[in-house]
Amino acid sequence: AQSVTQPDIHITVSEGASLELRCNYSYGATPYLFWYVQSPGQGLQLLLKYFSGDTLVQGIKGFEAEFKRSQSSFNLRKPSVHWSDAAEYFCAAYGGGADGLTFGKGTHLIIQP
Amino acid sequence: NAGVTQTPKFRVLKTGQSMTLLCAQDMNHEYMYWYRQDPGMGLRLIHYSVGEGTTAKGEVPDGYNVSRLKKQNFLLGLESAAPSQTSVYFCASSYSVDNSPLHFGNGTRLTVT
Numbered sequence: 762a763q764s765v766t767q768p769d770i771h772i773t774v775s776e777g778a779s780l781e782l783r784c785n786y787s788y789g790a791t792p793y794l795f796w797y798v799q800s801p802g803q804g805l806q807l808l809l810k811y812f813s814g815d816t817l818v819q820g821i822k823g824f825e826a827e828f829k830r831s832q833s834s835f836n837l838r839k840p841s842v843h844w845s846d847a848a849e850y851f852c853a854a855y856g857g858g859a860d861g862l863t864f865g866k867g868t869h870l871i872i873q874p
Numbered sequence: 875n876a877g878v879t880q881t882p883k884f885r886v887l888k889t890g891q892s893m894t895l896l897c898a899q900d901m902n903h904e905y906m907y908w909y910r911q912d913p914g915m916g917l918r919l920i921h922y923s924v925g926e927g928t929t930a931k932g933e934v935p936d937g938y939n940v941s942r943l944k945k946q947n948f949l950l951g952l953e954s955a956a957p958s959q960t961s962v963y964f965c966a967s968s969y970s971v972d973n974s975p976l977h978f979g980n981g982t983r984l985t986v987t
Binding site: 793797812858 | 905
């Protein structure tokens with residue numbers, strides 16, 4: 762079955778430190794890959810997406826993600842986090858079909874001062 | 875440009891009561907989705923629609939019905955609410971089937987007592 766796994770339920774990072782959120786997918790062929798962010802009380806907002814081509818993709822708010830086919834991974838990174846980055850982050854994949862995206866269970870990011 | 879608007883924002887129901895959640899989008903999107911979000915479960919697809927007059931079941935459709943009589947509106951109904959339906963409900967829409975991107979409403983928090 763197609764699935765998206767985010768191994769970390771919670772991540773705590775100090776403000777100014779670097780961040781990496783992990784995402785693995787299980788699909789027969791490489792899906793389209795996405796990262797979304799959800800601030801408290803809000804809907805989800807697209808950070809970045811990967812369809813093909815350059816395996817390092819840039820997104821909004823200073824985030825980037827790297828696609829690694831050999832590891833079936835699409836990890837999200839940021840060189841220096843800000844307190845405003847505290848949120849829930851969702852990795853998602855589209856593998857074809859009309860039912861849209863499959864979401865991971867999310868990673869809750871906590872920023873320490 | 876309002877994007878995706880969900881009403882109501884909050885609702886408390888007693889077991890067995892019925893209600894309808896309204897989702898409206900003003901982007902002329904064909905694809906619309908209803909998700910529920912529960913702690914530790916990520917987003918799970920309830921029902922979706924690929925165009926006016928069409929609906930289809932997602933991952934967790936039991937206990938819910940939907941209608942898409944107009945392209946801009948996607949209604950989610952609970953005929954006989956159960957405590958297990960306590961959740962945050964999100965509507966989303968997209969121009970393309972690959973959900974690039976998916977636009978979310980701000981959610982409806984439903985409590986069933």
